[in-house]
Amino acid sequence: MSTDATATTTDRLDRLAAAARDAGIDVSLIAPGPDLAYLVGHSVASHERLTLLAVPSGSPGDAVMVLPALERGGWEGSTAEAAGIRFITWLDGQDPYAMLLDALDAGGALGSAAVDDHLPYLHAFRLQQTRPALRLQPAGELIAELRMRKQPAEIDELAAVGAAIDRVHLRIGEWLRAGRTENEVAADIAEALVEEGHRSADFVIVASGPNGASPHHEASDRVIEAGDPVVVDIGGPNPAGYNSDSTRTYLVAGGEPDPEFAKVHELVRTAQRAAVAAVRPGATAESIDRAAREVLEQAGYGEYFITRTGHGIGLEVHEHPYIVAGNTRPLEPGMAFSIEPGVYLPGRFGVRIEDIVVVGDEGAVLMNNSPVELLTI
Known part of the structure; x- marks a missing residue:
């Protein structure tokens, strides 16, 4: 994995976190699709199984990727690994929504999340069910601000x-x-x-x-x-x-x-x-x-x-x-x-x-x- 690619991923995660922090958002949630590919250089289709990158606004270095255990092999050697993103895998029958929220916020103080435009309603709905107090809002404009200016x-x-x-x-x-x-x-x-x-x-x-x-x-x-x-x-x-x-x-x-x-x-x-x-x-x-x-x-x-x-x-x-x-x-x-x-x-x-x-x-x-x-x- 090239150091340039790793540095690019780290920079993009940092800039996303800063933009979200300025907007008063606690965490950005990025689903498979072009936004995920932009941020970490890789994306896969998740279908009905949750795959989600979470980038805390206060500490982008603590970013978490939740994905099915059966998909983990596809991320071996990826830029996401090299950039230090923590992977949490789940098995069919487990609750990935609770696992994600617990990993981000064991104390229950997480207040708001920006969700990118490619997250299916199925997953947004389940996140809201799991943590009713969590305020969800679109992240599309935040990410568009990063992606519009090509490097x-x-x-x-x-x-x-x-x-x-x-x-x-x-x-x-x-x-x-x-x-x-x-x-x-x-x-x-x-x-x-x-x-x-x-x-x-x-x-x-x-x-x-x-x-x-x-x-x-x-x-x-x-x-x-x-x-x-x-x-x-x-x-x-x-x-x-x-x-x-x-x-x-x-x-x-x-x-x-x-x-x-x-x-x-x-x-x-x-x-x-x-x-x-x-x-x-x-x-x-x-x-x-x-x-x-x-x-x-x-x-x-x-x-x-x-x-x-x-x-x-x-x-x-x-x-x-x-x-x-x-x-x-x-x-x-x-x-x-x-x-x-x-x-x-x-x-x-x-x-x-x-x-x-x-x-x-x-x-x-x-x-x-x-x-x-x-x-x-």
Whole structure:
């Protein structure tokens, strides 16, 4: 286990404890999922059996991991062990909720706990039953404050997975052509995602012709036709768990495209460039949305831009900060998010162009570099 990984875990636990302490919270409870992976570099699915990391606000060095005995082997040699987290295992038939609370607070004075967003209600309910006086509140915002500002090693992962998704987009011509179904093209893209360095293909949107007007259309048995615009929105995690998410809208060669398509594509490209140019430390998240939206509104397409402009990305595809009207949070160096304006014309076609950016000291640093110009395949 590297000393760097151990130091990172210790630092993140310390920062979480400090944030919780400032908020008047006694302990933070972290369930399996991206928050646990962020804090200790490892996570497993717990299903109905309780697995939970508890980080006392006053003494993060006394963090406790409660998990089923049958799962203990999966944590051998982990960063959590190296960081000194104490493991408490339980057998079927024992009460892990009482074991956890007793380990944290034998005297019964524990008053409040912040619970991360990934803890199933089943477990939160059982904790409350076991200690009715314990006040539970969400920990999501506390942890989001830590995860929003990517550290250099995280930015390196985003750059690497961004380059991997770029390589897939550069190969689209291998699969996208008239006469094939969306599902056939999507299957080939999913295979290429893994070939090019992803752990898995988490989503593959291939939305041709009128299907492109539905932003979250996935893929169907529709046969792609000559002259179709095709929205291709793809992504997934790399081996370290950091995600890509990139969209391009292609034109299938031959046939007669919708006469408005090329104009709309260029407007969306202009809107995306405007939003990227607006990124800088101190700018608000909503100002980036406004920069993209103004371009499309002024051209008469504002009502067809029916999504936010972007979302944060990292260990989750969608996380804070959200690039949307009403989010007045100032951007800070290290924040990573998508910029993906689009126009969706019902019954006709859609256009979306999406890249991931990281806020740098001087402006946006692009994690994607495949062409955004209109390509005919």
